[in-house]
Amino acid sequence: MDRKSTKDKPLSEKTTEDFAHYFQTTYTPPDIKKARKRGRDKIEVHYDFEISDNLRQIGEGKKFLIRTYGCQMNEHDTEVMAGILTEMGYEPTERAEDSDIILLNTCAIRENAENKVFGEIGHLKSLKVEKPDLIIGVCGCMSQQESVVNRILKKHQQVDLIFGTHNIHRLPNLIQEAMFSKAQVVEVWSKEGDIIENLPKVRHGKIKAWVNIMYGCDKFCTYCIVPMTRGKERSRRPEDIIQEVRHLAAQGYQEVTLLGQNVNAYGKDFEDIDYKFADLMNDMHKIDIPRVRFTTSHPRDFDDHLIEVLAQGGNLLDHIHLPVQSGSSYILRKMNRKYTRESYLELVKKIKKAIPNVTLTTDIIVGFPNETDEQFEETMSLMEEVGFEAAYTFIYSPREGTPAAVQKDDIPMDVKKERLQRLNELVNKQSAASMKSYEGKTVKVLVEGESKKDDTVLAGYTEKNKVVNFKGPKSIIGKIVEVKITEAKTWSLNGELVKKAIEVN
Incomplete structure (x- = not known):
């Protein structure tokens, strides 16, 4: 894969000014209009990943620490980075003061997560003074944002390494550059990377495992930065996923969770085969592993074929996380969710008919710009009508570069907090009722x-x-x-x- 760069000058020799030019010329800041028009360049699948011999012992006698923020996709990326570092000779540690390399694997979904990362970067400054050879790296979704990288370059010289979500496989080379560079090493690709198979992973225990089935998202919800930080949808080949799950089953794993920003869109980018998420789940049903879960699921792509496959039961569990975000069709339209309250409830009806004992959980955003009291009440009533047994609830967090972030918001924070409190009280009530039904069973x-x-x-x-x-x-x-x-x-x-x-x- 070609790496984007400003000049032929080695990355380790570049200055802050060079990187400023880099972002102006080859780095694309979040832009919904441009992102919608992104090309469907052919994605290559590579099976030849390897760490060169000269980098395999570079970490001998040294330790690494990865702190992970955000979703399961970040957890999976951390497993890969831990696998790469282990093959380079590094050993894991839980103590920052014992580390020779610290990576912060970041999340860009909410402002709170971003603030935590910058707080941690600040805390590591004194450790860097004590240990000048310590490598501090920032990676993940925050690194894909121009404003974040510029802020680090300008204010946080203790950070040695910045890389994005598309070039994790380049970690050995980036660490080598960071070791010998006098300037901060930055490698952030705007264009999505190809699919790299056979990356090493360090999974904890042999009980549950994440299995990534696709990358990116094409939904462009107006509040979400993920389509810009994770890129367009790219599906792994089914044979590679099936082989990985079979291998996990042979190792004694009891449960796998199939991962994607929108797993229901799996396979839509294939041009040579007609193979969708329902087909993959049907093949999972045939594998001798006790439990198969999936996340995250988008209501818009939850089709009848998938419902039919899930209704087979067995190792396909009857718990479905189905983010609704709002119970108001007006707010859903403003969010660009591409479904209505009515169509969501119709989908729930279909699922419950096919899988009578299904457990449904969801995500809900409170206080989307200009959400009225009446629209919030629609969310409350939908919560009760569906009978969700749990929900992840959040006050809306504006993300720079998304359409929702520029909308004027006239809802006072105390109103948003009061709505969140009322919603959480309802969530707790419904959760407690569902739990009560288990007594004696x-x-x-x-x-x-x-x-x-x-x-x-x-x-x-x-x-x-x-x-x-x-x-x-x-x-x-x-x-x-x-x-x-x-x-x-x-x-x-x-x-x-x-x-x-x-x-x-």
């Missing part, structure tokens, strides 16, 4: 480890993604067992181990 729990609050208690998740705490031998960690629920709380369940029973599909 026996459920299958994938045991993930000790409870964070009590190491004498084990914790795991049901098929419907409910957390269960119970006492039992540590030998059952990583297995699926039966637990009788004795007590329901708002967000968790307590129970008693019935018997050891590894689920067999």
Whole structure:
């Protein structure tokens, strides 16, 4: 793959002025109109990733720390970066003061996440003074934004390395450049990268695994920066995904979660085969792995074929996270969600008819610019009508470069907070009611480890993604067992181990 650069001058020799020119000429700031017109250049799939011999021992005797912010996609990227660093000889550590390289894998979805990253960058300044050879890197979605990179270049000289979401596979070379460069090393690609297979990964344990099935998003919701930071939709080949999941099953993994910014759009970019997300899920159904989940799902692309496939059950779990964002058709139109309240409810009706015991969860944004009281009440009523058992709720956060960010907003913050509080009270009420229905029932729990609050208690998740705490031998960690629920709380369940029973599909 060709790397974008201003001149033939080596990246390690470039100055801040060079990078300013770089961003003016080859870096494309978030621009909805330009992004909509982005070309459908052919995406290549590469299977020849390798780390050169001279870089394989560069980290021997050294340690790395990656701090991850944001979504599951960032978690997956962290697994890849950890895999690359491990193959370079580095060892992981949880202590910043013991690290030789610290990477901040960032999120650009909300302002709060961005503020946390800059706060962490500030905290690392004193450590950099104590350890001048420490490499501090900023990567992920924030790095894809011009304003963020310029801010780091101008105000945070302790940062040695900045790279984006499309060139993670270049990490070995970038670290080498950062080691020997006198200037900050920046490599951010505006154009989406190709698909790089066979990247090493470091997964924690052999219980649950993320499996990325596609990259990017073409939906252009007016509040969302992801189409600019992650690029256009690019689907991995089905045979590569199937092979990866089969390999995980052979290793003893009990659950996989298929990842994408919009998994329902999987396969729409294929030109040589007619193979969509429903086809992939149907193939997942045939693999001998107990549990298969997916996230995130967009209502617009949730078709009848997918519902039909999911209704088969088995290892395709009956928990669906279906972000609605708002219950008002007017606000949904302003968000460019491309569905209405009515069409969303019709989709829910279809899903419930095909999968009677389905559990639905969602995402909701409160206080979108100029949302009226009546429009908020529509969200409240939709929450009740659907019967969501849980919801991730947020006050709208404007992101520079998106259409919504330039809209005049006349809703006072205290009104937004009051709406969020009312919504959360309803979410808690519905969650508590759904949990109460489990008392006295026996459920299958994938045991993930000790409870964070009590190491004498084990914790795991049901098929419907409910957390269960119970006492039992540590030998059952990583297995699926039966637990009788004795007590329901708002967000968790307590129970008693019935018997050891590894689920067999």
